[in-house]
Amino acid sequence: MEGAVENMRREKRSKKDLKVLKRERKTQHTLLKHAGITTTQQPTQYLVVSNGGLGNGVSREVLLEVLKEGGAVESLLMPPNKPYSYITYASVEDAQNAHRLLNGRTLNGQDQEVTLYLSYVHQVGGEVIEVAPPLPPGLSVVEEFVSPEEEAELLEAVDWTSHPEELTVQKELKHRRVKHYGYEFRYDNNNVDKDKPLPGGLPPQCGAVLQRCLSEGHVDFLPDQLTVNQYQRGQGIPPHVDTHSPFEDTILSLSLGAKTVMDFRHPDGQAVAVVLPGRSLLVMKGESRYLWTHGITPRKFDVVPASEDEGSGVVTSDLSNLTLSRRGTRTSFTFRKIRHSPCDCAYPSVCDSQRPPSPPSLPVANSDACRLETQYVHNVYEEISAHFSSTRHSPWPRVRDFLLSLQPGDTLADIGCGNGKYLGINPQVLSVGCDRSASLVGICAERGFQAFVSDGLNVPLRSSSFDACISIAVIHHFSTQERRLAAVRELVRLLKVGGRALIYVWAKEQEFNKQKSKYLKPNQNQGNLDQGSRSETMETMQGDEEHQPENCVSGSEERQTRLSVHTNRTAFASQDLLVPWHLKGGAKAEATPTQARVFHRYYHVFQQGELEELCRSVSGVTVLESYHDQGNWCVVLKKTQKDV
Incomplete structure (x- = not known):
């Protein structure tokens, strides 16, 4: 009888082990497919822990406590927003013990139960660990700027249950509730009525805090407008740049209650995540106030540094020092000074007091198109060439594939070659490039590529002399249908019969096919x-x-x-x-x-089918392939007959 019971227990354990093994293999396949992580059956001291990551609500502290059951842990790397982590044990034996004990272990994440699956890897650290970016210029965070007693006093000063309209203005917005003191910020026109101050002024409880801001040099004036925002857990607010004309330069924002992370982004795409602890003061002035957007992503947890001594500042990319912080109710007190003269900041492109010149109209005649392209294409690339080149270093994979498909000894013309990033992809091909920008052609020369200055509508190269041509992100800069058609014809003219051309243009459909x-x-x-x-x-x-x-605000022609x-x-x-x-x-x-x-x-962004139709309208051409690639419409065409 006892033998039968023991056999049943063994069979039950065997089924459980088989289920865990099946799930482990499934997660291994998922890791390889979606994250490029290759696992191994050979035991090593390194493990990847599926389902045990910041991205599915597992904090460093909770995971580390469980992993230590397996043995001595040397390091734990947790990539932000990923559902997996890397663990390094002191020995292969400890890793094997952890694999045996913890595979299939269920633990409580922040909001849900998760089941851990462990797999061996040859090494850890495949994730890129970047140097933490600096704070945006003009931005600073002062921790513990107010005491817990001052925090309680300030929060008590805001009565959300009653609000005499003659003293304050309170609104229930979509993702938060807000209260204005001193002056009302009008959301209908993104400004304040400077002739209609609210008679109550700022709450007297703010006086000592503002005097401290003044004495410590955070501001040169006493603010006279206050916006109080209250966020419940999970609420956030979209990115924005504060309107320039209503307020003076420096903006102060006091965070009360729960910690949060505020995201800052420069127009060029640089992003910085900044931790704002409770009772901290955020000071925005200069570039950070006028140019960078800032916002709070709606979520219930933030990725923050795990070390207690890193309470505020930039969220680094140090995977060994990240964990989760549960959000709670946060109230921000944002203080400003009303501006009584137009803003004359150094950022006119985003300044409502310094509106840029009116945009041009669509060209009617060819001469209009030439002037438009000279001012808004050719001259621009001359000015931005160095910065533009620094952002153009990674070739598109399908463009690379096209170039590598060429045979040794083939000839290639890159029309609109930019900094020449495609000229060296296939060294067995004789490549030459041209571009309208002399500065970009100079960069090509510095990199050892053959390139010359030329307009894409009149390239000084012999007809029918190239096996392949590419035009990557060029034709969308021509401002009329006739000029775009002429650009395609010029590519076809350069091709030998049987030669192919690859064309990329920006797509209007930036989201396509899911x-x-x-x-x-x-x-x-x-x-x-x-x-x-x-x-x-x-x-x-x-x-x-x-x-x-x-004079253009009406719906005029x-x-x-x-x-x-x-x-x-x-x-x-x-x-x-x-x-x-x-x-x-x-x-x-x-x-x-x-x-x-x-x-x-x-830019003229192309709609679906438009580029293909443009190419088909050229005689002696067959469209071999048409596809959408990361926001671009792309065509591969073949020249089928000699030029007439």
Whole structure:
């Protein structure tokens, strides 16, 4: 009888082990497919822990406590937002023990139960560990700026249950509730009525705090406007730049209650996540106030440094020092000084007091198109060439594949070669490039590539002399249908019969076939943020309406033909538009104004089928392939007959 019971127990354990093994193998396949992590059956001292990551709500502290049951832990690396972690044990024996004991272990994450699956890997550290970026210029965080007693007094001063309208203005917004003192911020026009102050002024409990800000040099004036925002757990607010004209430079924001992470982003894409502990003071001035967007991502947990001595500041990419922080109710007190004269900051591209010139209209004649492209394409690339080149170093995989498919000894012409990043992909091919920008051609020469200055509509190369041509992100800069067609014809002219050309242009459909372009970023509603400075539904000041002159605000015919200015990282609203390029300053930058300079490039973004139709309209051409690749429409064509 006892033998039968023992056999049943063994069979039950065997089934459980088989189930765990099956799930382990499934997670190994998932890791390889989605994260590029290769596991091994050979025991090592390194393990990858599936389901045990910050991305699925497992904190460092909880996971480490469980992993120590297996043996001595040397390191634990937890990539942000990933559902896995890397563990290094002191010995292979400890790793084997952990694999045996912990595989299939269920533990409580922050909001759910998770089951851990452990797999051996040859090494850890495949994730890139970047150096923590610096705080945006002009930004600082002062920890424990107020005492717990002052915090309680300030929170008590805000009565959310009753609010006499003659003293304050209280609103229930979509993701938070807000209260204004001193002056009301109007969300309908993103401004304040400077002639209508609220008679109650700021709460007297703020007096000592503001005097301390003044005496410690955080501000040169006493603020006279206060916006109080209260966020419940899981609430956030979209990225924004505070409207310039209502308030003076420095903005103070006091965080009371729970810790949170605020995300800052430069127009060139640089992002910095900043931890704001409870009772800390955020000081924004200069570039951080006028140029960088800031917002709070709606979520219930933040990735923060695990070390207790790193309470505030930048969230680093040190995978050995990240954990989760549970959000709670946070109340921000944001203080400003009303501005009584137009803003004259060094950032006119995003300043509502310094509206940029009206965008041009769509060209009617060829001469208009030439002038438009000279100003908004050719001249721009001359100005931004160095910065542009620094951002163009990784070839598109399918362009690389096309180039590597060429035979040794083939000839290739790259029309609009930029900094020449495609000229050296296939060293067995004789490659030559041309570009309208002399500065970019100079960069090609510095890199040892053959290139010359030329317009893409009249390339001084012999007809029918190339086995292949590429035109990557060029034809969308031509501003009329006739000129875009001429650009395709020029490519075909250069090809031998049987030669192929690859063309890439920006697609209007940045999200296609359930795949979203990397160009688009999540949470792009450029609404009013923590500082109460923009409307919940308004785009940033680079939006179309912000750039329209007063005499174009009506639905006139002139406005319909005038080019709009695109808001970066959002879907395209029209096919013909100006796209901002924010020139990033570096070590050689002369001053902040240079760092903030913005150029506008003309684009015609192609709709589905438009590029293919354009190519088919050229005689002697067959379209071999047409596809969508990360926000681009792409065509491979073949020349089938000699030029007439």
